[in-house]
Amino acid sequence: MRTGHGIATRLRGFALAGALACLPPVAAAQTEKPPQYGGALNIGLVYLTLSPLSWDPADWPWKHSQDTGLVYEHLFAADLSKSKRNGGPYPFIADAWLPSDAIRGELAESWQWKDNPLRVEIKLRPGVMFPDKPGVMASRELVADDVVESFNRLSNSPKKVAGYFDHVQKAEATDKRTVVFTFNSYNAEWDYRFGWGYYSAIVPKEVFEAGAGNWRNVNGTGPFRLTDYVQGNAVTFSKNDIYWDKETIDGQAFKLPFVDKITYRTIKDEAAFLAALRTGKLDILEGVRWSAVDELKKSAPKLQWSRWLDTGGTFLAMRVDKKPFDDIRVRRALNMAVNKQEIVSSYFSGHAELFAYPQHPDYIGYFEPLDTMPEQVKELFVYNPEKAKKLLAEAGYPNGFTFNVQVCSCSAAHMELLPLVAAYLEQVGVKVVIQPMEYGAFLSAMTTKTHAAGYFMRNGHTNPTTTIRKSFTTGQPWNPSQYSDPAFDKKMADVLLERDESKRQAMLKELTRTALEQATYIYLPTGYGYTAWWPWVKNYGGELRAGAERPGPIHARIWIDQEMKKTMGY
Missing domain, CATH: 3.40.190.10 (Periplasmic binding protein-like II)
Structure with missing residues (x-):
């Protein structure tokens, strides 16, 4: 039987206050x-x-x-x-x-x-x-x-x-x-x-x-x-x-x-x-992807560099308005079936963070690290294929199922990473049919809500408020899971009405936890990027x-x- 380590090894390679005078920088x-x-x-x-x-x-x-x-x-x-x-x-x-x-x-x-x-x-x-x-x-x-x-x-x-x-x-x-x-x-x-x-x-x-x-x-x-x-x-x-x-x-x-x-x-x-x-x-x-940095530093040693944690989250969105992803047990199971820590160590060679989405660590006052999250969130990032199989059986899928996942062929990283995720899921009986698409068709599928049950993408954080609004509230074009909860929408609306930033921070922390617990995405590690000049x-x-x-x-x-x-x- 293939192990998760074997899979990873084979695919390794990769409120603005009123201001009365504003001078140029x-x-x-x-x-x-x-x-x-x-x-x-x-x-x-x-x-x-x-x-x-x-x-x-x-x-x-x-x-x-x-x-x-x-x-x-x-x-x-x-x-x-x-x-x-x-x-x-x-x-x-x-x-x-x-x-x-x-x-x-x-x-x-x-x-x-x-x-x-x-x-x-x-x-x-x-x-x-x-x-x-x-x-x-x-x-x-x-x-x-x-x-x-x-x-x-x-x-x-x-x-x-x-x-x-x-x-x-x-x-x-x-x-x-x-x-x-x-x-x-x-x-x-x-x-x-x-x-x-x-x-x-x-x-x-x-x-x-x-x-x-x-x-x-x-x-x-x-x-x-x-x-x-x-x-x-x-x-x-x-x-x-x-x-x-x-x-x-x-x-x-x-x-x-x-x-x-x-x-x-x-x-x-x-x-x-x-x-x-x-x-x-x-x-x-x-x-510049982390995997290219060492070679460039050898072949072009005069280059200058900066390193930064990616400003978007990579995930596999599961449409909650379609079976089997209307069942939260299925969504949680697929998260547990993917060895995310191994992806950090074996795919990214450590050039990634396990948890940096939907809030970004740079958002001081808004970001909460994984170790402070509720257990319902923490377990989504722990590899547990046995519990994944148990949850799938409870949801009525003891033998797994097959679903289509669309991915943009414009991203070399995604074209490498999605097969790795698919290999993990196959070990719990879930088969992924990968559908590469050119970017125009890929984007149009999401914005017109005609995309497949699975949609593999990178979604920018944007900022601490928009990252929650656009990715988890009803009807938003950048909400590929189609997650919808009137109570959640109301709380998000209340955030935008709040003038006190410290209060907004507390409200957004609560909404972030709720969104994560719903497991509408298979959350994947966030890699480091580099800029060279x-x-x-x-x-x-x-x-x-x-x-x-x-x-x-x-x-x-x-x-x-x-x-x-x-x-x-x-």
Whole structure:
């Protein structure tokens, strides 16, 4: 009989307070030489295997801020002066988590809460310009109507997440530079949802009128302009000469951006993008699997590195609206049938944490370690195939069953890991039929709720509140298990109404325990990722996000030591 160890060995290989003055970030790190202008950056993003999903934020594409964050700006962004590289406390790695003391105004110059009615009044920066875009618009100043129009298009989109803007009664421009959001009720995510979130881009009405879904029409106030796009190959950005922001380094203010061109590469093959980094064709590769690190350190010893715990959870979702997964005994059994600790040690070679989802250890005050969890949760992470068989028999499946699991062929890691999980399940009589899918079809299956009974995915934590809302409340598109409990939904709604963060933390801890006990997913370990860059990349320390999946403000502040690059033979 095969043992779990044998299986693993064979597959081894892999509330924002009102702030009245918000200054641009200041880089505190000392530099070897003054920043230089010019040159080009080639970057492999965290999701470099995926082309942009849509250029129009009203399509609600989760990658929009990653793909357009150099062009479209938001009301708020990360205060990068508080990065660890600059002596601050934050790594700026989380996919969509900005601590309340690390948010600055981007297009917002200041903002203030007022009551009767409950509202937030936002003053826009003066003199921020849209560049000229032939055939789309003439150069003009950003005005409050642009913010209102951007919000209304999102709110009126048939593709929007249900309930996402229910807290907003209206958005209005009271003068050229003032936007007022009047609320139906307080929402603890107000700044994230339309301030620095996934769909918060401020798009001029001319782009909407020309067709925001066409990349050739994209035009924003950001440090770069989108100048070329080849699907499956690259997105190219060129310097916006009339960009408004500056970066202060060693006490001196420098106009942004530094480089003339940035290219986001799309490379679907892991061997190919690792080779591109090794040979200097990529200056930065944001996501390197642990299994490739040692070889890269030998073959390219000059590379710089940062290590971070993945900001998403990997799991096999079981649809609770379909048999046999409507029975919690079946779901708990499948969790116990998978040797998760062995996956950490044998598959990841220790480069993973057993328990880091649905809350992330970086969420201080929200995350609870496994050893403090109730026994009902703890036992889901202990390998116990005998109890799994017993639970399956009690549920009416003494001989197991067969079910289909869909997985995205775009992820080499998932294509390796799912067969390992399937092998564990086979030992308790449960057979998995693996169905690889291209990403577009894979994502569509989930968002239209037509996916199979099993769905293997990585789901971003997002932030401490959204990670619970989107993954476990009724009707949410990122709830692939289709879990639904009115009492749970009510408690989640109460969290968002709570202004006191310490109280929200306690409420979310309770909801996290409840969600885990329901075992709607086969929870798998969370691996460590790595970011690598060449030493000629300056004013950078491995930061990944300055908003929700938005690296743009980080990349705009990078400069290239072109003499060093040439000296190193690249």
